[in-house]
Each structure stands twice: as structure tokens, then as C-alpha cells.
Amino acid sequence: MGRRVIIVGPAYPLRGGGMATFNERLAYAFQEAGDEVEIVTFSLQYPSFLFPGKSQYSEEPAPEGLRIKVLINSVNPISWWRTGNYIRKQTPDLVIFRYWLPFMGPALGTIARIVRQNGGSRVLAITDNVVPHEQRPGDVPFTRYFLGACHGFITMSKAVQQDLKQFAPQKPSLYLFHPLYDNFGEAETKRAACKALHLDPRYNYILFFGFIRAYKGLDLLLQAMASPLLQERKDLKLIIAGEFYEDEAPYRQLINQLRLHDRLVLRTDFIPNAEVRHYFCAADLVVQPYKHATQSGVTQVAYHFNKPMVVTNVGGLAELVPDGEVGYVVTPEPEDIANAISRFYHADAAGNFSQNIATYKQRFSWAHFVRAIWDLASQV
Numbered sequence: 145m146g147r148r149v150i151i152v153g154p155a156y157p158l159r160g161g162g163m164a165t166f167n168e169r170l171a172y173a174f175q176e177a178g179d180e181v182e183i184v185t186f187s188l189q190y191p192s193f194l195f196p197g198k199s200q201y202s203e204e205p206a207p208e209g210l211r212i213k214v215l216i217n218s219v220n221p222i223s224w225w226r227t228g229n230y231i232r233k234q235t236p237d238l239v240i241f242r243y244w245l246p247f248m249g250p251a252l253g254t255i256a257r258i259v260r261q262n263g264g265s266r267v268l269a270i271t272d273n274v275v276p277h278e279q280r281p282g283d284v285p286f287t288r289y290f291l292g293a294c295h296g297f298i299t300m301s302k303a304v305q306q307d308l309k310q311f312a313p314q315k316p317s318l319y320l321f322h323p324l325y326d327n328f329g330e331a332e333t334k335r336a337a338c339k340a341l342h343l344d345p346r347y348n349y350i351l352f353f354g355f356i357r358a359y360k361g362l363d364l365l366l367q368a369m370a371s372p373l374l375q376e377r378k379d380l381k382l383i384i385a386g387e388f389y390e391d392e393a394p395y396r397q398l399i400n401q402l403r404l405h406d407r408l409v410l411r412t413d414f415i416p417n418a419e420v421r422h423y424f425c426a427a428d429l430v431v432q433p434y435k436h437a438t439q440s441g442v443t444q445v446a447y448h449f450n451k452p453m454v455v456t457n458v459g460g461l462a463e464l465v466p467d468g469e470v471g472y473v474v475t476p477e478p479e480d481i482a483n484a485i486s487r488f489y490h491a492d493a494a495g496n497f498s499q500n501i502a503t504y505k506q507r508f509s510w511a512h513f514v515r516a517i518w519d520l521a522s523q524v
Contacts, residue, residue, distance in 0.1 A: 146178040147518075150231055152255065153242025153270075155185040156206050157214070162354070162441035163272070165417065167242060168207050169327050173510035175209070182211040184227060189218055190247075218251045228258025235262050238521050241294065244272040249286030256293035266521040269294045274307035287311060295524035298517060301437075301460025318520045321464065324508040325445045328420040337425035343409065348380050350485060351427035351451075354442050355389040356412070361433035361456065363398055367478035368433070370402035373486045380489075382431075383409040385423045424449040429488055434458050435476050447505040452497035454484045470501045 151171055154164040167183055174181045206212070215230060217223040231239060239259055241252050256267050274287060288311055291297075297317040299305040305319045338345040356362055362384065368374060369382050382404075388395075392412070399405065415423065424430065430446040430453045437459035444464075446453050453471035455461040467473040472484040488494070 146180050147238065148234070148236040149174050149179050149181045149238045149240065150234070150236045151181065151183045151240045151242070152216075152227075152231075152252065153183070153185065153240075154189060155183040155210075155212050158186060158189055163242060163244065165325065165327065166441060168210060169323070169325070169510065170240075170513070171210050172327075173323075173514045177511065177514050179514075182213060184213050184215050184231065186216045186218060187214050187223070188216075188220070216251060216255070218248060221250075221254070224251050224254040225258065228255040231255070231259045231265075232262045235264050237264075237266065238518070239265050239267050240517070241267070241269040241290075242272070243269045243274075243290055246280070246283040246286035246290075249288075249290040253286075253290035253293045256290070260293065266524055267293065267295050268298060268517065268521060268524070269296075270298045270300070271304055271308065272300070274304055274311060291315075296520050298520065302463060303459045316520065316524060318516060320513055320516050321508050322441060322444050323510045323513045324448050324505055325441060326448050326510075328417060328424075328445060328448065330421070331449050332421060332425045334426055337422045340419075340422040341409075341411075341426055343383075343426055346379070348377075348489065349383050349409070349427045350380065350429045350431050351383045351385065351423055352431055352433070353383075353415075353423060353445070354386045354440075356384070356386050356392070356395070357389045359435050359437065361435045361476055362395060364435070364476060364478050364481060365431055365433040366395070366398050366402060366404060368482035368485065369404055369407055371478060371482040373482045377486075377489065380485075381407055381409055383411065383423060383427060385411045385415050387414045388412055420445065421449065424451055427451060428494055429454060429471075429485065431481065431485065432456065432461060433476060433481050434461060437461050444508060447501055447508065450498045450501045450505075452488065452494060452501070454481060454488070456481075466504070470497050470504055 151167050153167045155167045158164055171181045171183055215227045259265055260267055291312045296315055297308055299317055299319050300322040302319055305317050308317050335345045352362055352365055430451050432440055432442055432455045434456050453465050455465045455473055456476040457473050462473045465471050474480040474484045
């Protein structure tokens with residue numbers, strides 16, 4: 145029998161977007177390596193007044209072949225104790241916590257401390273953020289409490305690895321590339337994708353994908369679309385695919401002010417996994433105009449579908465997108481974003497970029513990610 149692993153974090157039946165998708169794909173990767181895996185997830189992730197989307201729960205079928213146990217209520221300490229004891233008694237070889245928000249620090253930190261009482265389980269955390277995008281009171285003590293319960297850390301951006309040194313300088317951390325999202329199906333032709341989305345294939349499409357939050361810079365991309373450089377391209381449209389995770393009124397006002405209605409395709413409901421490939425395959429170019437960031441799973445979906453990217457030089461985005469080879473790295477300014485989009489079409493760069501992507505993405509394997517996690521676990 146293989147080694148036993150428990151992953152603690154968002155997963156089905158939560159509609160967790162990229163994080164739930166990542167955790168489920170990681171569980172499959174451990175299984176492919178011969179390990180026995182279970183995901184322990186939330187019965188309640190956020191109180192409703194803290195949740196910015198429309199629903200926390202998925203309407204899609206459960207992922208096949210995965211053991212997922214729903215246990216954690218983020219605001220109920222009794223559930224933390226029950227979850228910690230459930231995992232502790234199983235004495236898994238490895239427990240991996242997914243940490244992305246200080247609000248989760250008390251729950252996950254308590255669970256980790258109880259697990260460690262068995263004296264055998266190695267406790268690691270994949271830290272998406274250590275310093276959150278939107279800061280709130282309690283962030284620092286909550287984060288310290290959680291990080292203090294772990295043996296070591298995996299980060300997917302150098303910026304987060306640097307942030308960790310402020311909180312846990314003595315503990316080992318490992319920087320790994322975010323693996324490829326290869327679980328959204330195979331690529332399809334632009335014509336087939338446009339047909340599925342009821343779009344006119346005669347247009348060129350660029351794509352903004354993912355939950356809409358202030359730090360992701362959609363307002364910058366809207367301003368870029370209104371620039372004279374892109375206004376002259378009557379054949380260009382922007383697809384905005386993702387649910388608003390904040391008030392949408394300012395974006396609607398900006399769209400009205402810039403008179404962009406005819407230049408946009410607004411699909412601002414939650415995008416189910418089964419539809420993701422249509423959006424990427426309909427687009428020529430994926431744009432991530434973030435104002436600040438750590439890493440982004442959108443990059444790895446774009447890589448899977450061989451799609452060139454424009455990203456801003458914030459956080460870890462540029463670490464994964466070599467400028468001029470698989471896309472462009474720009475400053476988070478509308479003019480620079482517009483220039484890069486214009487350059488992409490004027491240079492007819494799609495073919496060369498896609499060829500480079502097919503080579504470059506081979507380094508983003510899940511098997512390597514799993515081996516590196518076990519190497520770290522053996523050292524702590």
C-alpha cells in the first residue's frame with residue numbers, strides 16, 4: 145500500500161473555482177504516484193455575509209474516483225476539534241493544508257495543531273498568499289497562528305516565499321511552478337468554441353477569465369480597450385468570463401462611460417469546468433491585467449490550451465510568462481496593455497508564441513510537483 149495523504153482545503157461540493165480544481169487535480173496526481181489520498185473540505189467555507197459570489201456550492205457532478213469528506217465549518221470551533229481528531233487518528237504520512245486567507249487561520253491552525261499530536265504526520269502548507277490582497281484587522285496574528293502549526297511550506301511564487309520569511313524564517317519553504325491545468329478537456333477549434341458560446345467566429349477575441357475582484361485590474365483592461373490604438377480594430381472584442389466577487393456597478397459605469405458595449409462579450413456568471421475550454425479556445429490572447437498578484441491558475445489554463453498571454457509585471461505572473469516568447473509582460477497601465485495587444489496582432493505572433501508554449505509548458509508537470517512535496521516532507 146502507498147503512503148497516505150490528506151489534503152485539507154476547498155473541494156467538491158464547494159464551487160471553489162481554481163482552488164478546488166487545484167486540490168482535486170493534486171489528489172489525482174498523488175493517486176497516480178501510488179499514494180492513498182483523501183480530501184477534507186468545508187461544510188461552510190464563508191459565512192454568507194463574507195461570501196462575495198452568488199453560491200458557494202457546485203451544481204456539477206462530483207469528481208470521479210476521489211474520496212472527499214465534508215467536515216470543516218470555518219466559524220465553528222467544535223468542527224475544528226472534530227476535524228483535527230479525525231485526521232490525527234488516521235496518522236497519515238502527510239497532511240497538506242491549502243492556505244490563502246488569514247480568515248482561515250484560526251480554523252486551519254487549530255486543526256493542524258491537533259493533527260500533530262499524533263507525533264507522526266508531516267504537516268505542510270501550500271501558501272497561495274501570506275500577505276492577503278485585501279488586508280483586514282487580525283490578518284497578522286491569524287497568519288502567524290496558522291504558519292506556526294506547520295513543518296514547512298510550498299509556494300508557487302517567489303513573492304510569497306519572501307513574505308513567508310517575515311513570519312516563519314526558520315522553517316523550510318520550497319518554490320515550485322504551478323502545475324498545468326490539464327483537466328478541462330482537449331483543445332477545440334476556434335469555430336467549434338465560438339459555436340458553443342454563440343459567438344461570431346469572424347471576430348478576434350481576447351479573454352479576461354476568472355472571478356472579478358479589484359486587484360485583477362479589469363478596469364485597466366477596459367480602459368485599454370477604449371484606447372485609440374485598439375478602437376481602430378473594429379474586428380476585436382473582449383470576452384469577460386467570470387463572476388463578480390465585488391460590486392459590479394463601477395464596472396458597468398465604466399463600460400457606459402467608455403462606450404464599450406459593442407466591444408464586449410459579458411459572461412459574468414460562474415463558469416462551470418465543462419465550459420472553460422470554449423472560452424480559451426475562442427480567444428486568440430489571454431490578458432491578465434492584475435494590479436498586484438501572487439500567482440494565477442489562469443496562466444496554467446492558458447498554457448494547456450497553447451494560448452499566448454499578456455500579463456503585468458506584478459507578483460509571480462512574469463515568472464511564468466517569458467516576455468516575447470510566450471506573450472508579453474507589461475506594466476499595469478492601460479496604455480502598456482493596449483500596446484501589447486496591438487503588437488500581438490500587428491506582428492501576427494500567435495503561431496510563434498503557441499509553438500514556444502508547447503515546449504515551455506512541459507516543465508509544469510504534476511508528477512514533478514508531487515515528487516518535490518515528498519522530498520520536502522522527508523526533510524521536516
